[in-house]
Amino acid sequence: MKTFVTAIIATSAIAFAIPAMAYTGQALAMDAKITIKEARAIALKDHLGKVTDEELEKEDGGSGLRYSFDIKHGKLTQEVGVDAVTGKVLENAPEGANPD
Numbered sequence: 583m584k585t586f587v588t589a590i591i592a593t594s595a596i597a598f599a600i601p602a603m604a605y606t607g608q609a610l611a612m613d614a615k616i617t618i619k620e621a622r623a624i625a626l627k628d629h630l631g632k633v634t635d636e637e638l639e640k641e642d643g644g645s646g647l648r649y650s651f652d653i654k655h656g657k658l659t660q661e662v663g664v665d666a667v668t669g670k671v672l673e674n675a676p677e678g679a680n681p682d
Contacts (some may be wrong), residue, residue, distance in 0.1 A: 590658065605637050606636075606637035606639070607639050611638060613666070614667065615666065615667060616664075620625075620669065621664040621666065622651060623642045624664050624669055626653065629655070631654050631660065634652045636651045636666055637649070637650050638666060643672050644667070645665050647665070647666040648663045648665055650673075657664070659677040661676070662674050
Protein backbone atom coordinates (compact mmCIF):
# COMPACT_ATOMS: atom_id res chain seq x y z
CA MET A 583 0.00 0.00 0.00
CA LYS A 584 2.87 2.38 0.85
CA THR A 585 4.39 1.83 -2.60
CA PHE A 586 1.03 2.54 -4.26
CA VAL A 587 0.59 5.83 -2.36
CA THR A 588 4.17 6.84 -3.21
CA ALA A 589 3.51 6.12 -6.89
CA ILE A 590 0.32 8.21 -6.85
CA ILE A 591 2.12 11.14 -5.21
CA ALA A 592 5.02 10.94 -7.68
CA THR A 593 2.66 10.79 -10.67
CA SER A 594 0.69 13.77 -9.38
CA ALA A 595 3.87 15.79 -8.85
CA ILE A 596 5.00 15.10 -12.42
CA ALA A 597 1.60 16.00 -13.85
CA PHE A 598 1.64 19.39 -12.12
CA ALA A 599 5.32 20.06 -12.90
CA ILE A 600 4.83 19.72 -16.66
CA PRO A 601 2.15 22.19 -17.76
CA ALA A 602 0.06 21.56 -20.84
CA MET A 603 1.62 23.58 -23.62
CA ALA A 604 -1.54 24.96 -25.18
CA TYR A 605 -0.88 28.23 -26.96
CA THR A 606 -2.86 31.06 -28.45
CA GLY A 607 -3.48 30.70 -32.17
CA GLN A 608 -3.70 26.92 -32.51
CA ALA A 609 -6.42 27.38 -35.15
CA LEU A 610 -3.75 28.86 -37.46
CA ALA A 611 -1.43 25.86 -37.06
CA MET A 612 -2.71 24.12 -40.20
CA ASP A 613 -1.10 26.93 -42.26
CA ALA A 614 2.27 26.62 -40.50
CA LYS A 615 5.07 24.57 -42.06
CA ILE A 616 6.95 24.14 -38.78
CA THR A 617 5.50 23.03 -35.45
CA ILE A 618 5.40 25.06 -32.26
CA LYS A 619 7.95 22.63 -30.81
CA GLU A 620 10.38 23.31 -33.68
CA ALA A 621 9.78 27.06 -33.45
CA ARG A 622 10.32 27.01 -29.69
CA ALA A 623 13.69 25.26 -30.17
CA ILE A 624 14.71 27.89 -32.74
CA ALA A 625 13.69 30.72 -30.39
CA LEU A 626 15.53 29.22 -27.42
CA LYS A 627 18.64 28.74 -29.54
CA ASP A 628 18.53 32.47 -30.32
CA HIS A 629 17.79 33.52 -26.73
CA LEU A 630 18.27 31.23 -23.74
CA GLY A 631 15.77 31.31 -20.88
CA LYS A 632 12.33 30.07 -19.92
CA VAL A 633 9.36 30.44 -22.27
CA THR A 634 6.64 32.24 -20.33
CA ASP A 635 4.18 32.80 -23.19
CA GLU A 636 3.81 31.53 -26.74
CA GLU A 637 1.39 32.17 -29.54
CA LEU A 638 0.88 31.74 -33.25
CA GLU A 639 -0.35 34.91 -34.90
CA LYS A 640 -0.80 36.70 -38.17
CA GLU A 641 1.80 39.47 -38.22
CA ASP A 642 3.39 41.67 -40.88
CA GLY A 643 6.77 40.55 -42.13
CA GLY A 644 8.04 37.21 -43.35
CA SER A 645 5.28 34.87 -44.45
CA GLY A 646 2.73 36.76 -42.36
CA LEU A 647 2.39 33.91 -39.87
CA ARG A 648 4.68 33.80 -36.88
CA TYR A 649 5.21 32.12 -33.59
CA SER A 650 5.88 34.64 -30.85
CA PHE A 651 7.65 33.63 -27.65
CA ASP A 652 8.25 35.59 -24.47
CA ILE A 653 11.47 34.23 -22.99
CA LYS A 654 12.47 35.24 -19.49
CA HIS A 655 16.10 35.24 -18.45
CA GLY A 656 16.68 36.81 -15.05
CA LYS A 657 14.66 40.04 -14.92
CA LEU A 658 14.66 40.52 -18.70
CA THR A 659 11.86 39.22 -20.92
CA GLN A 660 12.78 38.92 -24.57
CA GLU A 661 10.25 38.59 -27.38
CA VAL A 662 11.41 36.24 -30.11
CA GLY A 663 9.37 35.86 -33.28
CA VAL A 664 9.87 32.86 -35.57
CA ASP A 665 8.32 32.66 -39.05
CA ALA A 666 5.89 29.73 -39.03
CA VAL A 667 6.62 28.87 -42.65
CA THR A 668 10.40 29.34 -42.99
CA GLY A 669 11.63 28.99 -39.40
CA LYS A 670 13.58 32.25 -39.74
CA VAL A 671 13.91 34.46 -36.64
CA LEU A 672 12.05 37.68 -37.47
CA GLU A 673 12.28 39.40 -34.10
CA ASN A 674 14.54 39.22 -31.07
CA ALA A 675 14.08 42.25 -28.84
CA PRO A 676 13.35 43.07 -25.21
CA GLU A 677 9.64 43.00 -24.38
CA GLY A 678 8.26 46.53 -24.53
CA ALA A 679 6.48 48.47 -21.78
CA ASN A 680 3.09 47.35 -23.18
CA PRO A 681 3.44 43.59 -23.82
CA ASP A 682 1.01 41.82 -26.16
